[in-house]
Structures are given as structure tokens and as C-alpha cells.
Amino acid sequence: MSRNNANRTALVTVGVVLFMGAMAWAAVPFYDWFCRVTGFGGTPGVSTAASADVLDRTIKVRFDGSLAKDMPWTFKPQQTQMEIRIGETGLAFYEAYNPTDRPVAGQASYNVTPYEAGGFFTKIDCFCFTEQVLEPGERVQMPVTFYVDPEIVTDRDAKYVHTITLSYTFYEIDMPEETHAALAEDGRAVYNR
Numbered sequence: 004m005s006r007n008n009a010n011r012t013a014l015v016t017v018g019v020v021l022f023m024g025a026m027a028w029a030a031v032p033f034y035d036w037f038c039r040v041t042g043f044g045g046t047p048g049v050s051t052a053a054s055a056d057v058l059d060r061t062i063k064v065r066f067d068g069s070l071a072k073d074m075p076w077t078f079k080p081q082q083t084q085m086e087i088r089i090g091e092t093g094l095a096f097y098e099a100y101n102p103t104d105r106p107v108a109g110q111a112s113y114n115v116t117p118y119e120a121g122g123f124f125t126k127i128d129c130f131c132f133t134e135q136v137l138e139p140g141e142r143v144q145m146p147v148t149f150y151v152d153p154e155i156v157t158d159r160d161a162k163y164v165h166t167i168t169l170s171y172t173f174y175e176i177d178m179p180e181e182t183h184a185a186l187a188e189d190g191r192a193v194y195n196r
Contacts, residue, residue: 056153057090063166071174090153101137111171120167123155
């Protein structure tokens with residue numbers, strides 16, 4: 004093999020490795036964006052305003068809450084289900100409690116089932132948009148405001164959905180830096196996992 008062919012082969016190999024590395028790095032944010040835009044995998048949409056249309060047809064929304072393996076909180080929905088009109092703004096509450104003797108930070112992941120409904124379930128405001136920090140013994144009510152997009156009734160697959168389940172799983176995260184600073188000012192110790 005000539006020196007030019009060897010250099011070309013090495014350059015192509017390095018190029019392929021760099022390209023594959025870049026694609027692997029971009030895959031997670033791209034997949035997250037794709038799921039949020041399309042509702043793929045039960046990922047609900049997000050809106051800053053309520054639906055402009057409210058239909059006479061109703062849909063049942065169920066609520067589920069769970070915890071990751073090492074999350075020390077208790078976490079549950081305050082209502083197991085509600086029936087709302089499609090397009091109507093709904094408000095549901097979840098309760099979280101920190102039974103430990105230390106502040107604990109958590110973040111909720113969520114999804115909607117069946118997956119066909121994911122792109123039509125739209126959150127206006129949700130505790131899952133930000134980290135939550137509970138002090139020792141603190142119990143909080145956390146709201147989620149949502150609606151089911153009226154376009155669900157014309158979707159080829161989703162129009163047959165009569166019940167949607169909104170599920171959250173809370174997992175422990177490292178304490179946010181601003182919380183560290185605020186607790187330090189108060190003279191309280193902060194323990195990370």
C-alpha cells in the first residue's frame with residue numbers, strides 16, 4: 004500500500020470516528036426534542052396558554068406517581084383520576100413528603116400512556132419543569148395544569164383513546180448550587196447523596 008493510500012485511509016478512519024462521536028453526542032438532545040415535538044414515547048407537549056377550543060366530548064385522565072429506587076420521599080397523586088372535557092384546562096395535585104432529617108432535592112420524569120395520546124396531552128404548568136427541594140419533614144402539594152388538545156379527536160390513532168394516564172417518577176438529584184448557598188447562609192449543613 005502506498006503512503007498516500009495509507010494517509011487517506013487513516014484520514015477517512017479518523018473522520019468516521021469523529022462523525023460517529025458527534026452523532027452519538029447529538030442523539031440524546033435530538034431524541035428529546037423529537038419526542039417533545041411529536042409526542043413520541045408518550046412525551047407530552049408544553050404550552051404557555053390554555054386551549055382555545057373546548058369540546059363537548061370528555062376524556063378520563065388517570066394519575067400515577069412513583070419513586071426511583073433510592074429516593075427517600077413519599078410521593079403520590081392527590082386524585083387517582085378525573086374526567087374533563089377535551090380542550091378544558093385541568094388542575095391536579097401530587098403530594099410529596101420528605102421523612103428524612105436532611106434536605107433532599109428531586110426531579111420528576113414523566114410520560115403519558117397510551118403513547119398515541121402523548122402529543123395531545125399538553126402541560127401549561129408543572130412541578131416537573133424544575134427541581135424540587137424538600138426540607139426535613141416537609142410535605143408539599145405540587146400542581147400540574149394541563150389540557151388535552153382537541154385535535155386528538157381527528158387523529159388516525161389517538162381518536163380511539165378514552166383514558167390517558169399521566170405518570171411521574173421522582174428521583175434524587177444533587178442539591179442545586181443556589182440551595183447550597185441559601186442553606187449555608189442559614190448555617191445548615193447540606194448533604195448530597
